[in-house]
Structures are given as C-alpha cells and as structure tokens.
Amino acid sequence: MLTRRALLAAGAVTAGVLGMPQLLSRGVADAYVPTRRTVQPTAPFLRPMPVAPVLEPVSTRDGTDVYRIPIRNTSAEILQGIQTPLLGFAGQFAGPTIRARTGRPTQLTVTNEIDVPVNVHLHGGRTPADSDGHPMDVILPGKSRLYTYPNQQQGTTLWYHDHNMDTEAEHVYRGLAGAYIIEDPCEEYLGLPRGDYDVPIMLRDIQFDANGDLVVFDDVRKRTTILANGVSRPYFPVAARKYRFRLINTANDRTFQLSLSAGQLTQIGTDGGLLPAPVQVRTLELSSAERADVVIDFSRFPVGTKIELSDPVAGTILRFDVTRRVLFDFSRVPDKLRELPPMPRATVERDVNLSFDFSQLPSGGPVLGEINGKPYDDNRIDFTIKRGTTEIWTITSTDPPGVRHTFHMHLVQFRVLDRNGKPPLQSDAGLKDTVYLTAGETVRVQATFVPYTGRYLYHCHFLEHAMDGMMAQMNIVP
Ligand SMILES: [Cu+2]
Known part of the structure; x- marks a missing residue:
C-alpha cells in the first residue's frame, strides 16, 4: 500500500520533472479538464445494474436495530473475465444498504477482518462524536467496534465509508462504501415511489x-x-x-x-x-x-x-x-414535499480557506493540502464552537484555475446562503453537508451546531486532498 509520504514524494518528483500543470493533474491537485470522451475497456450494456441487498438486522430489540458488518478482502468482476481484488463491507462491492428509520436507533458492530486499521463514518449523519469515525479512532485488525446512530434526523440518503487516517482515500477507492437510507414515517403520506x-x-x-x-x-x-x-x-x-x-x-x-x-x-x-x-x-x-x-x-x-x-x-x-408495462402506478410526486427547517439568526462568522501549498515544490518537497493555511494536525483544534450556536462560514478556494474542492462538514446539515455573492445554484439547494467549489469561488453556508459535543472534522471530500492535509477539527463544547 502506498503511504501518504510516498505518494507525496512521487507527486513532487513528477511535478519537478513535468512542472506544475502535470502535478495538478495527478490527484494531488487535479486539473479536471473535460476535453474528450473516455474510452472504456468493457463493452457497454452487457450486464444489469445490481441493487445492493438491504442488510438484515441481527436483532430489533427495544426499538433499536442491531447490525453486524465485517470488513473483508473481496473481489469483483468489473472487467470481463478478471477478478479485481477489492475491499468490501460484508465482503460486498459495493457494500450492503442499511435502511434505517427516523427516531429508531441503529447499532452497527463492525469487525475488521483485514490486516490494516479501518473505521466507519456515516456521511451526513447527525452522530455522537464517539460514533463519528474520527480518523484517529480506528478499528485495529481482528478487533470490532460498535457505532451508534440515533437517526434523529429527517429522512434522507446517507452513505457510510472508511475514514481512517491517511488510508481513507485508498480504502474508499478499493470499495469501502455503502448506502445508508433513513426512511421517515412522516414522509410516507407523500406517496413517493417506494x-x-x-x-x-x-x-x-x-x-x-x-x-x-x-x-x-x-x-x-x-x-x-x-x-x-x-x-x-x-x-x-x-x-x-x-x-x-x-x-x-x-x-x-x-x-x-x-x-x-x-x-x-x-x-x-x-x-x-x-x-x-x-x-x-x-x-x-x-x-x-x-x-x-x-x-x-x-x-x-x-x-x-x-x-x-x-x-x-x-x-x-x-x-x-x-x-x-404496469397496470397501476399509485406513486406520485406532490407539488409540495417538505418545508426546510427554519434558520435561526447566526451569531458567529468564520472564514474557511481551502488551498494547496505549492511552495516546497521547487525543492522537491510535498504539496500540502491546507485549511486556513495549515495542514491537518490531530493535536490542534481549529474552531471551538459552543453547542447550539448558529454560524455562517465563508468558504473560499484560492487555488489556481482548474483546482476544485468539495467542502464537507461532519455533524451538521447546512444551508448554502449564496455563491460568489449571487443566489445559490440548484446543486446548492436544500439541506447540504457537502458543497462544490471551483477555483476562486466563495460559498457562504449557515449551520446550527446541535445536538452533540465533541471533536468533529471538516474537510475537502476529494479524498486525496483530505489525505494531503486538507482537513481540520472543530470542537463542539457545552
Ligand atoms: Cu479539495
């Protein structure tokens, strides 16, 4: 497995030889230039799209659904006739779907059956800090870990994935991801397809x-x-x-x-x-x-x-x-779905700048991903936030053209207030936990930090950027 240090070194060498534009296309900092249609190795439409099986709880005692998932080495036939070694929740690529229910807690015991540390983060979940899958809070090989998800949030689509320090990008790429759907009893009357x-x-x-x-x-x-x-x-x-x-x-x-x-x-x-x-x-x-x-x-x-x-x-x-054809389709899409929750008045404003530090490149050093000028440090709390506070964060990307970021906050769902001083895009609408920024863009978001205290991350969700340091910590205090 390629360590972060080795990757950075490789990036620096490539960049030194080929110059920054090449570096920017490496995934250390990527210039994503849509110039051509890609050629794919396998003929299209040979196989049906599978739908990941819904995981059955091992117990449903006391109003809590209890699940067990081992993390295993597995393989899948992606290219015809070739088994590709991968990682999988429950040995499946992609992982099984968990269907939870608003107000009904999930307990998930994850066993690490591979030979390196892993962990699990429920992306978009309003989750206690000790179940949030902090990168340093890992499951060692052969060990198990219990995650509790209260599901005290409205119905939505989340996903669970590895968030282990330094290897998250590789583990997710190799397959450690699965869908987590929260079904909401108070949305059933809408009559959406089910x-x-x-x-x-x-x-x-x-x-x-x-x-x-x-x-x-x-x-x-x-x-x-x-x-x-x-x-x-x-x-x-x-x-x-x-x-x-x-x-x-x-x-x-x-x-x-x-x-x-x-x-x-x-x-x-x-x-x-x-x-x-x-x-x-x-x-x-x-x-x-x-x-x-x-x-x-x-x-x-x-x-x-x-x-x-x-x-x-x-x-x-x-x-x-x-x-x-079908005889009946009683499902519908009503004109009104669900009002967004009211936004309390914000009392704190913060700036969050996402950037790469290219300064060490000429001497062959690494490119660091930074938030407010600093790469991730597990021993540093970047923001201390009083629980219950509503804040506006102004998120800016100051990187050169072609470098993009996607900003994710743990614990909360935020609202995008504006983008570059203009109204938000359709892709910014509604309750969000991740927002996309191209070079030079500024997005203002508003969030209310409830209900848990503890240490949570915010970071770029281009996972190689996070691996290069573009992560930071907020501590929610009583
Ligand atoms: Cu990024």
Whole structure:
C-alpha cells in the first residue's frame, strides 16, 4: 500500500520533472479538464445494474436495530473475465444498504477482518462524536467496534465509508462504501415511489492498467471506467412507471454532470433530505460525496425504449431499458414535499480557506493540502464552537484555475446562503453537508451546531486532498 509520504514524494518528483500543470493533474491537485470522451475497456450494456441487498438486522430489540458488518478482502468482476481484488463491507462491492428509520436507533458492530486499521463514518449523519469515525479512532485488525446512530434526523440518503487516517482515500477507492437510507414515517403520506421502485445508485470511477490491474493513485483523469453499483455501463430494466433513484457520488475525486437522453430528471431531495418542492433539472451536478434524490417517470415510454444517463466527460454511465408495462402506478410526486427547517439568526462568522501549498515544490518537497493555511494536525483544534450556536462560514478556494474542492462538514446539515455573492445554484439547494467549489469561488453556508459535543472534522471530500492535509477539527463544547 502506498503511504501518504510516498505518494507525496512521487507527486513532487513528477511535478519537478513535468512542472506544475502535470502535478495538478495527478490527484494531488487535479486539473479536471473535460476535453474528450473516455474510452472504456468493457463493452457497454452487457450486464444489469445490481441493487445492493438491504442488510438484515441481527436483532430489533427495544426499538433499536442491531447490525453486524465485517470488513473483508473481496473481489469483483468489473472487467470481463478478471477478478479485481477489492475491499468490501460484508465482503460486498459495493457494500450492503442499511435502511434505517427516523427516531429508531441503529447499532452497527463492525469487525475488521483485514490486516490494516479501518473505521466507519456515516456521511451526513447527525452522530455522537464517539460514533463519528474520527480518523484517529480506528478499528485495529481482528478487533470490532460498535457505532451508534440515533437517526434523529429527517429522512434522507446517507452513505457510510472508511475514514481512517491517511488510508481513507485508498480504502474508499478499493470499495469501502455503502448506502445508508433513513426512511421517515412522516414522509410516507407523500406517496413517493417506494419498495422495488426506490433504488440507490452509487456512482464512482476506477482505473485499470493495460493488464487489467487496479491502479489506485495516478492521474484522476485516467479513472475512466465509471461504475453504477459496481458495474461498468450496466443496463437497468424498468417498468413503465415512476422510480425514485437515490444517486450517491462515492468517487474519490469526480464531479458528474448527469443528464438523460429522453425524459426528465425530477429532483426531490439532496444531501440532507427532501426539497420543499420538486425541481425539473436538465443537468444534475453531483460532486464527490453529494447525493441527489430524483424521480424518473418512464410511464410515457413504450416497452423497448432505452434511455441513457450520461455525463459529458464519462459518456454513458447507465441505460434504463423499459421492459414492461404496469397496470397501476399509485406513486406520485406532490407539488409540495417538505418545508426546510427554519434558520435561526447566526451569531458567529468564520472564514474557511481551502488551498494547496505549492511552495516546497521547487525543492522537491510535498504539496500540502491546507485549511486556513495549515495542514491537518490531530493535536490542534481549529474552531471551538459552543453547542447550539448558529454560524455562517465563508468558504473560499484560492487555488489556481482548474483546482476544485468539495467542502464537507461532519455533524451538521447546512444551508448554502449564496455563491460568489449571487443566489445559490440548484446543486446548492436544500439541506447540504457537502458543497462544490471551483477555483476562486466563495460559498457562504449557515449551520446550527446541535445536538452533540465533541471533536468533529471538516474537510475537502476529494479524498486525496483530505489525505494531503486538507482537513481540520472543530470542537463542539457545552
Ligand atoms: Cu479539495
């Protein structure tokens, strides 16, 4: 396994020889230039898109659902005829889906059956600090760890993934990610598609070399194989009716611009839950770790219609094949979904600057990811926040053109107030825990820090950036 130090050294050597533009394309700091459609090694639409099985609780005592998940070495056939060694929750690529319920706690015991430390973070979860998967709070090989998720938040789509110090990027890339859906009893009256018609889709990219071996850290632009639920360019048979798709971008470093070849994407929710009203979107922007809850209505398409979900850089990602008619579809998308919670008045303002420090490059030193001019230090608390306070954070990226970031705060769901002084984009709408910034952008977000105290992270969710130091800690105090 490549250590952070080795990666940084490799980056510096490459950069020294080829200059900064090359360095910027390495994933240490990436210039993501959508210049060509990518060539993918496996023929498209050979396999159906799998839907990860929903994990069964081992017990449901006292109103708590108890789950057990081992982390295992596994493999999957991504390229035809080749088993690629991977990591998997419960040995599955991607991991099993957990369906929790608002107000009903989840207890998750995770056993580390591999030979390096791991841990689990529930992304977007309002979680006590000791269950938040702090990078230094790890599960050693052979050990187990109990995580408690109170699920005291409205219905939404979260995901769980490794957050271990220095190896998070590699572990997530190798497969340690799964969907975590919170179902909310008070949203059931809305009549949105459910059951078999409520389908999580985890999107990501992956790179193979000419021999079909997995490449972990190279140029992020070479991660040209795009996976939907672990399969490259699958088809998904659908009935001619409405479906709810919960799109989760689990890629380490990629921003999708998703669109359909026919029909409409109706966005109903985002990172933290439902939008106030459905929105028709022509192009859906989804950066690393963001989620979008969408409804697609296939009812007007005849059986035999094929509709592609694609991205201008990645090409076709997935094809929906309308294979059957249905007699009834009682699901609906009401004009009003769910009001956003009121925003209390903010009493504290803070600035958060995301940047790379290239100053050591000429002498062959590492490029450091920094927040407010400092790389991550586990012994340093960057912000101390009084529990219950509402704050406005002005997040700025001051990196050169081409370098992008995606800013994530643990514990809270925030609201984007404005972007570059202008109204937020559609991709900023609703309750958010992750927000995308291109070079030079400034985004103001507002959050209320409840209900737990303790140490939480905020960081760039391009995971290689976080690994290079673009993380910081806030301590929520009583
Ligand atoms: Cu970043």
